[in-house]
Amino acid sequence: MTTAVAAWSVRGGRPRDARASAASIGLWVFMGVATALFSLFIVAYVMRMSGDDSMTIALPWQLWLSSALLVAGSVALQGAGGASRGADPMRARRLLLAGGLCAVGFLGVQLWAWQALLSAQVMPAGNPAGSFFYLLTAMHGLHLAGGLVGWAWTAHAAWPDPARAAWRIALCARYWHFMLAVWLVLFALLGWVTPEVARFVCGTS
Numbered sequence: 596m597t598t599a600v601a602a603w604s605v606r607g608g609r610p611r612d613a614r615a616s617a618a619s620i621g622l623w624v625f626m627g628v629a630t631a632l633f634s635l636f637i638v639a640y641v642m643r644m645s646g647d648d649s650m651t652i653a654l655p656w657q658l659w660l661s662s663a664l665l666v667a668g669s670v671a672l673q674g675a676g677g678a679s680r681g682a683d684p685m686r687a688r689r690l691l692l693a694g695g696l697c698a699v700g701f702l703g704v705q706l707w708a709w710q711a712l713l714s715a716q717v718m719p720a721g722n723p724a725g726s727f728f729y730l731l732t733a734m735h736g737l738h739l740a741g742g743l744v745g746w747a748w749t750a751h752a753a754w755p756d757p758a759r760a761a762w763r764i765a766l767c768a769r770y771w772h773f774m775l776a777v778w779l780v781l782f783a784l785l786g787w788v789t790p791e792v793a794r795f796v797c798g799t800s
Contacts, residue, residue, distance in 0.1 A: 675688075
């Protein structure tokens, strides 16, 4: 193995060169900031739902499909990382492509869910639950769309030789796991935090 290849190799799933380590730290910092942002939105949602004018909305069934797509994408990227380290380039490429396509599908189904709610006369303005639904799903969608830019960059770098870009794939998978965790929290929040629950949490019941 040459010095150049050794600099890009991965040992125990951890990138060895300085650039990869800096990218890993930068991603952790970004995810920390995003976690703080979504946490503020969640607190605001609970507080607003405790108001007397709040009411729940029926979540569109498309959210279950989008959730399944995001889970599949996260699993695929995790598998791509393992395949790239295990010297299985064809499988790594297929799984990397599948992860990105699942993310694109997730965004498309989310827009379908928006259309379903708009058809049911649930508008961005009016009901607080509806307003927060559009806000929270839009914020999550924007973060995932940004992740797709990183995925495209990763796929471009990894396609000739996935083993040399294994650390990039690992970082991409980490971000997808984060996006999945955030979405599951938001899905549970929108589906199960009713005004009664919000008032109990806020101590106003």
